[in-house]
Amino acid sequence: MVLYLCYKLIETSTSMPKTIFEKIWDNHIVYFKKEGSNDGPSLLYIDRHLLHEVTSPQAFDALRLNGRRVRRPDLTFATMDHNVPTSNRSLPIVDQISRTQIQALAQNCKEFGITLFDFNNPNQGIVHVIGPEMGITLPGTTIVCGDSHTSTHGALGALAFGIGTSEVEHVLATQCLWMYKPKTFAITITGKCKNQHAITAKDIILSIIKRIGTAGGTGTIIEYKGEMITDLSVEQRMTICNMSIEAGARAGLIVPDQKAFDYIRGRTYTPKGEQFEKMVDYWRENLITDTNAKFERDITLNVNDLVPQVSWGTNPSMVIDVTDTIPYPDDFANGNENERKAALRALEYMALKPATPITDVQIDRVFIGSCTNSRLEDLLEASLVVKGRKVSCKVRAMVVPGSQKVKIEAEKLGLDKVFKDAGFEWRESGCSMCLGMNSDILAPGERCASTSNRNFEGRQGSGGRTHLVSPVMAAAAAIEGHFVDVRKWL
Amino acid sequence: MEPFKVIKSKVTPLDISNVDTDQIIPKQFLKLIQRTGFGKYLFYDWRFDRDGNPKHKFVLNDPKYTGRQILLARDNFGSGSSREHAVWAIQDYGFKAIVAQSFADIFYINCFKVGLLPVSLSSEEIEYLFRNTDLDVEIDLFNQQVTIGTIITNFKIYEYRKKTLLQGLDEIDVTLQLESIIVEYEKKNKAIVPYTDKP
Numbered sequence: 001m002v003l004y005l006c007y008k009l010i011e012t013s014t015s016m017p018k019t020i021f022e023k024i025w026d027n028h029i030v031y032f033k034k035e036g037s038n039d040g041p042s043l044l045y046i047d048r049h050l051l052h053e054v055t056s057p058q059a060f061d062a063l064r065l066n067g068r069r070v071r072r073p074d075l076t077f078a079t080m081d082h083n084v085p086t087s088n089r090s091l092p093i094v095d096q097i098s099r100t101q102i103q104a105l106a107q108n109c110k111e112f113g114i115t116l117f118d119f120n121n122p123n124q125g126i127v128h129v130i131g132p133e134m135g136i137t138l139p140g141t142t143i144v145c146g147d148s149h150t151s152t153h154g155a156l157g158a159l160a161f162g163i164g165t166s167e168v169e170h171v172l173a174t175q176c177l178w179m180y181k182p183k184t185f186a187i188t189i190t191g192k193c194k195n196q197h198a199i200t201a202k203d204i205i206l207s208i209i210k211r212i213g214t215a216g217g218t219g220t221i222i223e224y225k226g227e228m229i230t231d232l233s234v235e236q237r238m239t240i241c242n243m244s245i246e247a248g249a250r251a252g253l254i255v256p257d258q259k260a261f262d263y264i265r266g267r268t269y270t271p272k273g274e275q276f277e278k279m280v281d282y283w284r285e286n287l288i289t290d291t292n293a294k295f296e297r298d299i300t301l302n303v304n305d306l307v308p309q310v311s312w313g314t315n316p317s318m319v320i321d322v323t324d325t326i327p328y329p330d331d332f333a334n335g336n337e338n339e340r341k342a343a344l345r346a347l348e349y350m351a352l353k354p355a356t357p358i359t360d361v362q363i364d365r366v367f368i369g370s371c372t373n374s375r376l377e378d379l380l381e382a383s384l385v386v387k388g389r390k391v392s393c394k395v396r397a398m399v400v401p402g403s404q405k406v407k408i409e410a411e412k413l414g415l416d417k418v419f420k421d422a423g424f425e426w427r428e429s430g431c432s433m434c435l436g437m438n439s440d441i442l443a444p445g446e447r448c449a450s451t452s453n454r455n456f457e458g459r460q461g462s463g464g465r466t467h468l469v470s471p472v473m474a475a476a477a478a479i480e481g482h483f484v485d486v487r488k489w490l
Numbered sequence: 491m492e493p494f495k496v497i498k499s500k501v502t503p504l505d506i507s508n509v510d511t512d513q514i515i516p517k518q519f520l521k522l523i524q525r526t527g528f529g530k531y532l533f534y535d536w537r538f539d540r541d542g543n544p545k546h547k548f549v550l551n552d553p554k555y556t557g558r559q560i561l562l563a564r565d566n567f568g569s570g571s572s573r574e575h576a577v578w579a580i581q582d583y584g585f586k587a588i589v590a591q592s593f594a595d596i597f598y599i600n601c602f603k604v605g606l607l608p609v610s611l612s613s614e615e616i617e618y619l620f621r622n623t624d625l626d627v628e629i630d631l632f633n634q635q636v637t638i639g640t641i642i643t644n645f646k647i648y649e650y651r652k653k654t655l656l657q658g659l660d661e662i663d664v665t666l667q668l669e670s671i672i673v674e675y676e677k678k679n680k681a682i683v684p685y686t687d688k689p
């Protein structure tokens with residue numbers, strides 16, 4: 001199979017300074033419409049299309065119904081992640097509706113000639129974990145998936161965003177997408193976290209969402225920049241880009257640097273040898289934000305005084321420092337009546353009282369996993385907290401690696417043993433309790449410290465209560481049975 | 491897609507901000523592989539208790555609002571997951587338009603793909619509607635106009651999106667007509683940029 005990298009050379013000589021987003025965008029315009037004197041939608045070329053079992057079946061059905069084909073099966077990759085059980089893979093899937101959905105994807109991929117990393121494939125995993133892991137995600141490419149956390153792939157300098165099922169169908173049929181150009185938004189992160197093990201990328205992105213709100217990035221592509229971003233590893237950058245959607249942004253983007261190129265090198269679908277080096281030269285020269293490029297919005301965040309973050313409410317902007325107490329609705333709302341009502345609702349749903357220190361809040365479950373925090377580094381960091389300790393007898397805790405590869409790598413390092421010795425369940429890869437489509441769910445009223453990305457009502461199980469934290473914070477909470485300031489431990 | 495017509499209806503008020511798509515259609519219903527029949531699961535966890543009995547406090551269970559075609563919501567409606575099932579559920583339930591202060595991006599785009607009209611109005615206009623839920627509302631897409639009782643207001647919408655709804659266009663057909671341009675694009679790029687064989 002030949003895998004084309006469909007992008008053309010960026011014209012470097014143009015006078016207008018541009019952001020990396022604008023360069024990738026311009027580079028992928030197949031066709032452009034005007035609307036009066038305004039810009040209309042562009043037809044964008046899509047370099048990589050990722051599929052999973054939940055948002056694709058209706059798209060394939062519509063293709064069949066209209067007698068259409070998949071235009072570029074060679075640029076399309078599928079996996080099963082949302083719905084799959086994370087228990088023993090050799091057993092059949094008990095839930096019949098889940099099984100039907102999984103079989104539908106297998107059948108569709110077969111019929112249309114699409115590469116599938118199925119249930120038992122050694123490359124199976126959460127779609128946003130395996131894309132980068134297999135070198136499907138490359139700098140400068142456009143990547144879409146019927147999943148909002150496609151923003152994750154922006155950590156490698158790709159323009160990657162989530163789409164709905166009708167758009168999945170459109171990309172399958174045409175390899176293109178109509179899109180109005182989003183606005184540019186720069187978030188510059190400066191300073192240095194005081195304790196680099198205890199204060200993580202997750203805390204950075206949670207504090208950003210706390211500040212700008214869940215609609216703060218609506219209509220924009222966020223470019224993260226600044227010394228702090230340069231310091232972060234590629235996996236940590238993925239955590240940040242992943243949650244761009246929780247701030248309402250379509251995508252997150254980071255200019256790829258040597259760390260990114262080293263990460264990509266040698267992966268299954270990455271170009272090899274001299275060709276790779278040529279591409280790196282090209283990326284280095286072209287995939288940058290020009291010095292004088294203008295952003296339509298920009299903010300700066302200094303992390304010198306950042307502490308671990310914990311969400312207390314039912315959307316990802318309802319976040320406090322671990323040293324804080326649950327807020328009063330009036331204080332949270334800052335005069336906004338809708339926000340005050342939202343806080344009241346959230347407190348009721350979460351069964352929390354204002355002024356309670358968050359470290360007094362007892363938990364029942366711990367989930368370490370999801371496309372936000374299930375990569376090797378996440379598990380490694382969490383294992384440092386867990387090592388030699390025991391999970392509280394009141395807590396049920398599980399680790400769900402993001403992919404089979406992550407699982408195997410972690411096992412090579414003995415992490416499975418560290419977690420299991422402490423009393424964690426060590427499971428097979430998938431989305432699992434991030435959204436609870438399989439049997440990994442919270443019971444009504446159960447409270448969970450979770451490394452996932454959404455604390456919406458019922459997200460992890462109807463009536464379940466989710467607190468978003470970093471992997472090290474989740475690990476510490478598992479041990480103590482309530483939230484703790486993990487800075488004391490690391 | 492059916493061409494979009496003028497809507498005349500009263501509104502069903504959903505007085506909550508940041509309504510996320512997990513609430514609009516909870517995950518247990520995403521396992522279905524068809525596109526229809528999601529209306530009965532719309533806002534499931536808000537609408538029904540654990541035994542499947544209607545919760546009387548929830549607005550969709552108030553008989554007064556039965557049959558209304560406009561959903562009234564607040565800001566950042568449809569945030570979170572990209573699941574188009576959320577839009578299918580709202581449409582299948584019988585709504586033809588959503589009027590809100592603002593929408594999340596992916597949800598907003600998904601609406602146009604299935605012929606549901608999202609209309610964004612100012613916070614004052616939204617407040618007025620919440621206070622006057624028994625007024626007749628008319629939404630005229632062609633003229634980009636909402637009439638609330640005796641008040642007339644305009645709303646913004648991109649031209650191409652408006653056209654798709656009004657004509658009920660099949661967007662894939664539109665794009666397939668550009669096939670030669672797409673091929674041209676692919677050829678040009680293949681010539682310049684390195685590609686690789688799968689190892």
Ligand code: SF4
Nearest residue numbers: 149370371431434435
């Ligand atoms: S892990 Fe969670 S957020 Fe990520 S793709 Fe799966 S369900 Fe979506």
